[in-house]
Amino acid sequence: MIRASEWSDEEDMQPVALIHYGEIGLKGKNIDFFRNRLRDNVRKALRGFVSSRAVSLGRSRITVDLAEDHWSGNELAQNWQNLDALRREVDRQVKKVFGIQYFGVGVKCPLTLEAAQFAAATLLKTETFKSFRVDTKRSNKAYHLTSPEINANIGAFLQQTFSADVNLKDPDVTVHVEIGDRESYVYTRKVPGPGGLPVGVSGTVAALLSAGFDSPVASFQMMKRGAEVIFIHFHSYPFISKDSIDQARALAKILTEYQFQSRLYLVPFAETQQVIV
Numbered sequence: 001m002i003r004a005s006e007w008s009d010e011e012d013m014q015p016v017a018l019i020h021y022g023e024i025g026l027k028g029k030n031i032d033f034f035r036n037r038l039r040d041n042v043r044k045a046l047r048g049f050v051s052s053r054a055v056s057l058g059r060s061r062i063t064v065d066l067a068e069d070h071w072s073g074n075e076l077a078q079n080w081q082n083l084d085a086l087r088r089e090v091d092r093q094v095k096k097v098f099g100i101q102y103f104g105v106g107v108k109c110p111l112t113l114e115a116a117q118f119a120a121a122t123l124l125k126t127e128t129f130k131s132f133r134v135d136t137k138r139s140n141k142a143y144h145l146t147s148p149e150i151n152a153n154i155g156a157f158l159q160q161t162f163s164a165d166v167n168l169k170d171p172d173v174t175v176h177v178e179i180g181d182r183e184s185y186v187y188t189r190k191v192p193g194p195g196g197l198p199v200g201v202s203g204t205v206a207a208l209l210s211a212g213f214d215s216p217v218a219s220f221q222m223m224k225r226g227a228e229v230i231f232i233h234f235h236s237y238p239f240i241s242k243d244s245i246d247q248a249r250a251l252a253k254i255l256t257e258y259q260f261q262s263r264l265y266l267v268p269f270a271e272t273q274q275v276i277v
Contacts, residue, residue: 199227
């Protein structure tokens with residue numbers, strides 16, 4: 001077997017996040033509108049973590065370059081060896097972005113089979129497993145190997161390297177490989193997103209927000225269908241306590257995590273209620 005050090009180098013690997021959408025892919029001629037809004041929302045979610053130029057649209061995916069030159073903060077080492085910390089931070093930032101089907105944090109490497117083998121083996125060094133499988137997707141259909149051929153080649157290399165079993169149905173770990181136009185992407189953990197449509201593609205709606213359960217759930221569902229929600233809360237202060245106002249503000253704050261910014265209107269209703277009574 002050719003040793004990894006003979007054909008690749010760790011410096012060839014750069015940390016990256018791959019974000020995939022689901023329903024957006026069915027939008028036909030309007031797909032660019034939905035894709036661009038999702039990209040913009042991801043940029044908002046990652047603001048302060050990476051620069052906006054780190055987030056770009058690719059074929060069937062959004063890529064987030066986590067390399068050092070895109071870094072906006074100073075707490076994480078921006079390299080592939082710190083993937084656990086990067087994964088936690090990306091998860092915290094984008095798991096509430098509607099429109100995302102799933103995402104993974106891994107590395108990008110040169111567009112060669114050997115580089116993908118080396119990247120997969122390097123990532124698996126940090127995993128505890130007895131069985132594995134390789135799952136390849138090719139957005140670059142001009143690549144000289146098919147997905148099953150890539151799976152077989154990388155799988156054979158990993159099997160010999162780690163003496164682990166191949167389990168296609170229920171493995172301990174799955175190595176995900178995506179073949180792009182200019183580079184390959186490799187990651188080992190696929191994180192589900194919230195699905196739905198990006199907030200902002202379905203216009204703006206107003207929602208009555210009470211201190212109960214039904215109205216925030218309804219607002220959440222409207223956001224998930226792409227609507228930006230303005231909140232309206234009717235209250236009876238000062239004839240009763242401010243509890244409902246505080247609860248409405250708390251609910252609006254939580255819901256804002258899914259649409260980045262919100263407006264809450266507090267409508268005094270006590271005098272009108274007295275007249276009605």
